[in-house]
Amino acid sequence: MRMSQMLFSTQREAPSEAEAESHVLLLKAGMIRRLAAGVYALMPLGFRVFKRIENIIREEMDAAGAQELIMSALLPAEYYQESGRWDVFGTEMIKFKDRNGRDFCLGPTHEEIFAYVLRQELQSYKAMPKTIYQIQSKYRDERRPRFGMIRSREFVMKDAYSFDVDEQGLDASYQKMYDAYCRIFDRCGLQYVVVHADTGAMGGSGSQEFMVKSDIGDDTIVSCAGCGYAANSELAACPDAAASTETMQQMEKVHTPNAGTIEELVGFFGLGAQKFAKTLLYIADGKIIAAMVRGDREINETKLKNYLKCASLDLAGAADVRQATSAEVGFAGPLGIKADRVIVDKEIPAMRNFLIGANETDYHYKGVNYGRDFCSDDVCDIRLIEKGDPCPVCGAEIEIVSAIEVGHIFKLGTKYSEAMGCKFLDRNAKESPCIMGSYGIGLNRTMQAVIEQSCDKDGIIWPDSVAPYNVIVIPVGAANEEQMALAEEVYQKLLDAGIETMIDDRDERAGVKFKDADLIGIPHRITVGRRAAEGIVEYKPRRAGKAVELNADEAVVKIIETINV
Ligand SMILES: [Zn+2]
Structure with missing residues (x-):
């Protein structure tokens, strides 16, 4: 081209x-x-x-x-x-x-x-x-x-x-x-890594995802170097928590003006977020559902959705929260809440003397204990696995990274x-x-x-298998007849060998041509410059970056060999 x-x-x-x-x-x-x-x-x-x-x-x-x-x-x-x-x-x-x-x-x-x-x-x-x-x-x-x-x-x-x-x-x-x-x-x-995945709305008995690790990935994957376990974090089971041995305290209502978020409560009480249990409200298939996890944890909505077997699950809006709690947003708790079900993460019963919202604006309860102060028929694993949690299979340390799902296979x-x-x-x-x-x-x-996996500060670096063209031939001086003639000769030889090749025959400065070639990521570059009269060109692979001078025919042979490996 x-x-x-x-x-x-x-x-x-x-x-x-x-x-x-x-x-x-x-x-x-x-x-x-x-x-x-x-x-x-x-x-x-x-x-x-x-x-x-x-x-x-x-x-x-x-x-x-x-x-x-x-x-x-x-x-x-x-x-x-x-x-x-x-x-x-x-x-x-x-x-x-x-x-x-x-x-x-x-x-x-x-x-x-x-x-x-x-x-x-x-x-x-x-x-x-x-x-x-x-x-x-x-x-x-x-x-x-x-x-x-x-x-x-x-x-x-x-x-x-x-x-x-x-x-x-x-x-x-x-x-x-x-x-x-x-x-x-x-x-x-x-x-890529292949991980176990949730079957979700697709239904079925088993599924795996092909994941490419990347900071911009929508998915989070959990992997264990110890046993080779790898799963989408949506699916990864959380460990059972060790039961606290603290002595139970009296439950007590506390005035907490303007402290509606975990951060504000941490500041108000001077306690770590792990001493709180937060209650979030969802609308699951049209019904209000409360879900409780420890204050420093995140709810895993996939686990929650699978547990509820619901088709739709969305966080409740402020109006629904006010209706279910009779309070402003930020004061929800399990006691007296008007929800269809209260789903309690399995970590909560292991806690002692924690704090919850009182379903009353500006009030919380402290010294709360599951089993004595409230109970639920729905205690299960609904939290997101996080750094520091042990591998669900072998107990070793896990790694958690973002990833892009490029492929997904299901047993439906x-x-x-x-x-x-x-x-x-x-x-x-x-x-x-x-x-x-x-x-x-x-x-x-x-x-x-x-x-995402193959670029540098100058641009894309396509692998040979998917590059738009494998070779770019750049005559440095568009007005130089010797350079143009040798560039055309090299270009034609590569085309004849069936190599996808482009020639930068634009009337542009060499600097512009080099910048464009690097940006679009063509894997192999042949530059025809000052030694054109001797039949010498410069060959530079995009990835390794080191330029070598070669006889034009040698350069063509080298490229054909490299691409056809
Ligand atoms: Zn493991």
Whole structure:
């Protein structure tokens, strides 16, 4: 590709809208352009990277025996209504009516649709196993689109679905996808960890996520060097707390003017946050639920949601809090609260003489003890695991880091096949629901995750496997005929060898060309400069950074060997 003819522009300044290094680089390198919050255009250079990732995925899916097709992104409500997810997705689903008043949505994920279409194809056990996939746009109206393509409202996903006659079949199909995912992310040059994950709204019996460690990740993963345990923190079990041996004190109501937050209470009483028990109010499927954890802990909403088995869970607004507590926000406690249920974290019964809100503005109770002063039928693990907690499996020290989820695989079981009537006749002519698995990879996210792991102060450093072009040839002086002639010769030789190459034939200063080449992250650079008359060029790999002078033909051979390793 000749850069003089390419639709391409770079920016020197970081755009104000960008929040993450990889997002800044994508914008500065002209790979993406923003259309709306969480909606992006992929420009030619960015689209080439995207297509290479897509091809890697397609090759590995095909090699694993999966078959590609494409469903529609425009989908009628009825399939999601049949499975119950029309309501579960809530406002995240982009819903609308067509001209006849029929409900439609833009597909956020396609389990129902595959189950519906496949039920017409898989009527006998003889037709299975089957794994089917598509590479298609998905739509989710995220509350907070962030970090460019990491959390966007439109993105392309490779979603695959397996159909088996029994659990062993599912295990085998799942393992094939697991292995294919490892090859895909290896080929994309990503460092990743595979963690146990929550099955959440998807249902099913088991699930793993492919995670790329990064500060901008939405997920938190817990890992243990001792036993190899790795899980999404949403799922990680917290240890049982040792029971306090303090003597029980009298419970006493205390006037706490204007002390409604844990910080204010810590200041007011001069006690650590671990001496308090905080009560948060949620609306779970329309009902008010109170949830209690120690003052210095965080509630794990996934655990809470799974325990309640509810479809929706949101923090209650101020009006609901006032109604449930008869007080201003900040004074909620378990005594006399008007909530459907009070869910108590299992750490609370191990505490002694703690403080709680009194459900009265400006009042708290101190000297409170579970079992004597209040009880609940719902004592369970609802807190977030944190640094300092032991590994749930072996008790060793755990590491907690942020991560980007690039892939997710699920053993769905029969949830969607039951709901959608995707059934087959087994060997005994008995009707059974297909056993399903579902397997997703976010392509845009994978592309940006590569940058998160592979960049420096000058720009992106693409691995050869996904680079938009592998080589850039830069003639230093556009007006110098010798330099231009040798640059053209090298460019042509690389093209002839099937190497994706660009030549910076723009009438620009050398400094601009070098800066752009580094910013867009082309892995190999050949500079044709002052020694062009002798047939000598300079070769510089983007990553290692050290330039060497070589005879032009040697440079071409070296690059061909490096890329084809
Ligand atoms: Zn461990």
